[in-house]
Amino acid sequence: MNLKQYNQLTLLFYFFDFYQFALFFFYSNCISLINLLLFHIFLHFILLTNQQLNIFSSIFKRNSQIGDSGVSGLGYGLGKCTNLSNLTLYLGRNQIGDKGASGLGSGLGKCAKLSNLILKLQKNQIGDKGVTDLGFGLGKCVLLSNFTLNLKCNQIGGEGTSGLGSGLGKCPNLSNFELNIKLNKIRDECISGFGSGLAECTNLSNLTLNLDQNQIKDEGASSLGLGLRNCTNLSNLTLILSENQIGASGASNLGSNLGNCTRLSTLYLGLGWNQIGDAGASGLVSSLGKNTNFSNLELFLHQNQIGDQGVSSLGYFLGKCTNLKDFKLFLRENEISDQGLSSIVSGLQKCTNLYNLTLDCWQNQIQDLQQSKVKCLKLKRLVVLQMD
Numbered sequence: 001m002n003l004k005q006y007n008q009l010t011l012l013f014y015f016f017d018f019y020q021f022a023l024f025f026f027y028s029n030c031i032s033l034i035n036l037l038l039f040h041i042f043l044h045f046i047l048l049t050n051q052q053l054n055i056f057s058s059i060f061k062r063n064s065q066i067g068d069s070g071v072s073g074l075g076y077g078l079g080k081c082t083n084l085s086n087l088t089l090y091l092g093r094n095q096i097g098d099k100g101a102s103g104l105g106s107g108l109g110k111c112a113k114l115s116n117l118i119l120k121l122q123k124n125q126i127g128d129k130g131v132t133d134l135g136f137g138l139g140k141c142v143l144l145s146n147f148t149l150n151l152k153c154n155q156i157g158g159e160g161t162s163g164l165g166s167g168l169g170k171c172p173n174l175s176n177f178e179l180n181i182k183l184n185k186i187r188d189e190c191i192s193g194f195g196s197g198l199a200e201c202t203n204l205s206n207l208t209l210n211l212d213q214n215q216i217k218d219e220g221a222s223s224l225g226l227g228l229r230n231c232t233n234l235s236n237l238t239l240i241l242s243e244n245q246i247g248a249s250g251a252s253n254l255g256s257n258l259g260n261c262t263r264l265s266t267l268y269l270g271l272g273w274n275q276i277g278d279a280g281a282s283g284l285v286s287s288l289g290k291n292t293n294f295s296n297l298e299l300f301l302h303q304n305q306i307g308d309q310g311v312s313s314l315g316y317f318l319g320k321c322t323n324l325k326d327f328k329l330f331l332r333e334n335e336i337s338d339q340g341l342s343s344i345v346s347g348l349q350k351c352t353n354l355y356n357l358t359l360d361c362w363q364n365q366i367q368d369l370q371q372s373k374v375k376c377l378k379l380k381r382l383v384v385l386q387m388d
């Protein structure tokens with residue numbers, strides 16, 4: 001191997017499976033031990049001879065069985081590369097648990113110059129302890145500015161999210177953050193800790209939180225909102241809370257807090273398959289209405305028991321969003337009739353800057369869609385209309 005020293009390195013373990021490699025050469029019961037030994041020797045060689053690395057990317061094939069020990073070793077090696085600024089690690093589906101996540105966290109905590117980080121850890125077995133330690137480590141990376149973290153399909157309850165939040169709250173430069181934590185076991189009790197962590201990130205400008213399919217109820221949605229409203233620089237928010245157990249008060253409180261983020265201009269809010277009902281829908285939009293700076297707005301409200309009463313305030317709110325350029329409303333499988341649709345469409349008449357409109361009201365009680373369609377087509381800037 002070449003002993004030349006690099007400051008930028010990309011390792012693709014994509015076509016190279018350590019497990020099979022070991023299997024091929026040593027058909028024994030100690031496969032995973034040998035496999036690990038090889039991995040450590042390799043890492044030691046690469047990382048410890050290249051400590052001046054600025055940029056490091058590594059993509060591990062899924063199922064290459066890196067495991068806790070492998071990831072801890074990786075963290076240890078990376079911790080020696082104290083000048084690292086950009087790091088990308090794809091470690092999805094690799095049998096990583098708490099120990100591995102902790103090891104990675106303590107390593108990364110030594111990379112004080114880290115500013116761009118992509119960490120894909122989906123489909124592993126990481127629980128609360130691992131995520132808390134990862135958050136604690138990352139809290140030492142005070143220059144962290146762009147961070148993508150994928151923890152989809154792990155075993156994180158509430159405490160882990162809280163630990164992650166309080167870690168990231170120590171990263172004042174964080175401005176772009178994308179967290180996918182769908183399909184975990186996140187409960188209400190600990191979301192406030194996560195929220196107050198994020199509340200410290202006042203530079204946060206683009207935020208994506210995917211909390212799809214967890215166990216979040218009203219209290220959780222409310223405390224998340226309480227955190228987000230302190231992120232005063234937030235301009236672009238994607239918040240996915242579909243398939244949780246959020247009711248009317250959760251949706252209203254979320255809306256009233258998001259209404260305080262006055263710089264918010266792009267919002268995707270996914271609340272499908274919850275139970276927000278009429279009161280939740282009108283509470284949500286009437287408080288969001290404190291902010292009329294929206295230019296791109298997407299509300300995903302599938303299957304929420306919303307009727308005409310719920311959408312009547314939607315029309316009023318939309319009427320105030322005169323900067324709206326792109327609006328998508330998904331109301332599939334609710335209880336809206338022609339009257340409700342007509343109040344939405346009347347509100348939209350005031351959005352004279354609207355270019356794109358999507359209204360999905362499939363499976364409601366609407367008889368005359370055509371009439372509303374004709375009304376929408378009168379919007380003078382409209383380029384794209386999708387309505388069904």
Ligand SMILES: *[C@@H]1O[C@H](CO)[C@@H](O)[C@H](O)[C@H]1NC(C)=O
Binds near residue numbers: 052053082
């Ligand atoms: C990190 O960068 C600084 C300045 O660019 C340099 O002096 C130092 O030797 C580097 N550290 C390592 C471990 O390469």
Ligand SMILES: *[C@@H]1O[C@H](CO)[C@@H](O)[C@H](O)[C@H]1NC(C)=O
Binds near residue numbers: 054055085086116146
């Ligand atoms: C690190 O990544 C960021 C964002 O992708 C990029 O703007 C920057 O140029 C990268 N840094 C280096 C040293 O290449």
Ligand SMILES: *[C@@H]1O[C@H](CO)[C@@H](O)[C@H](O)[C@H]1NC(C)=O
Binds near residue numbers: 142172173
């Ligand atoms: C935030 O980043 C800027 C450069 O982008 C740097 O000057 C500043 O020191 C950083 N702030 C903290 C608290 O690290």
Ligand SMILES: *[C@@H]1O[C@H](CO)[C@@H](O)[C@H](O)[C@H]1NC(C)=O
Binds near residue numbers: 115116145146176
């Ligand atoms: C963060 O990402 C943005 C957009 O990709 C880039 O312009 C910016 O330079 C990055 N920040 C740092 C500190 O590299």
Ligand SMILES: *[C@@H]1O[C@H](CO)[C@@H](O)[C@H](O)[C@H]1NC(C)=O
Binds near residue numbers: 202
């Ligand atoms: C926000 O980011 C800017 C650089 O983008 C930095 O100078 C400033 O210190 C950050 N704010 C806080 C509160 O750290």
Ligand SMILES: *[C@@H]1O[C@H](CO)[C@@H](O)[C@H](O)[C@H]1NC(C)=O
Binds near residue numbers: 226
């Ligand atoms: C938001 O900021 C206010 C005032 O700065 C503070 O009192 C409150 O505790 C913060 N909220 C959270 C959730 O941190």
Ligand SMILES: *[C@@H]1O[C@H](CO)[C@@H](O)[C@H](O)[C@H]1NC(C)=O
Binds near residue numbers: 175202232233
């Ligand atoms: C965030 O907002 C503060 C004031 O609210 C401002 O000083 C700072 O520059 C902003 N940061 C960014 C990245 O816009």
Ligand SMILES: *[C@@H]1O[C@H](CO)[C@@H](O)[C@H](O)[C@H]1NC(C)=O
Binds near residue numbers: 175176205206236
């Ligand atoms: C927010 O994200 C958009 C699109 O990725 C990007 O153009 C913009 O620079 C980001 N904002 C900041 C403050 O990095």
Ligand SMILES: *[C@@H]1O[C@H](CO)[C@@H](O)[C@H](O)[C@H]1NC(C)=O
Binds near residue numbers: 206236237238
């Ligand atoms: C908002 O953020 C999303 C996700 O990061 C990005 O795809 C989109 O381009 C951003 N939009 C704007 C207007 O910055």
Ligand SMILES: *[C@@H]1O[C@H](CO)[C@@H](O)[C@H](O)[C@H]1NC(C)=O
Binds near residue numbers: 229230260290
């Ligand atoms: C939220 O908005 C209300 C009314 O608009 C205002 O009284 C309150 O101070 C705001 N809170 C924060 C944290 O910005």
Ligand SMILES: *[C@@H]1O[C@H](CO)[C@@H](O)[C@H](O)[C@H]1NC(C)=O
Binds near residue numbers: 263293
């Ligand atoms: C719209 O955003 C600007 C800053 O981008 C802010 O000063 C203003 O207060 C916002 N307007 C409303 C009605 O929230």
Ligand SMILES: *[C@@H]1O[C@H](CO)[C@@H](O)[C@H](O)[C@H]1NC(C)=O
Binds near residue numbers: 325326355356384
């Ligand atoms: C409208 O939607 C099209 C794609 O359907 C997109 O290319 C365009 O940028 C959108 N325009 C606005 C103003 O959002």
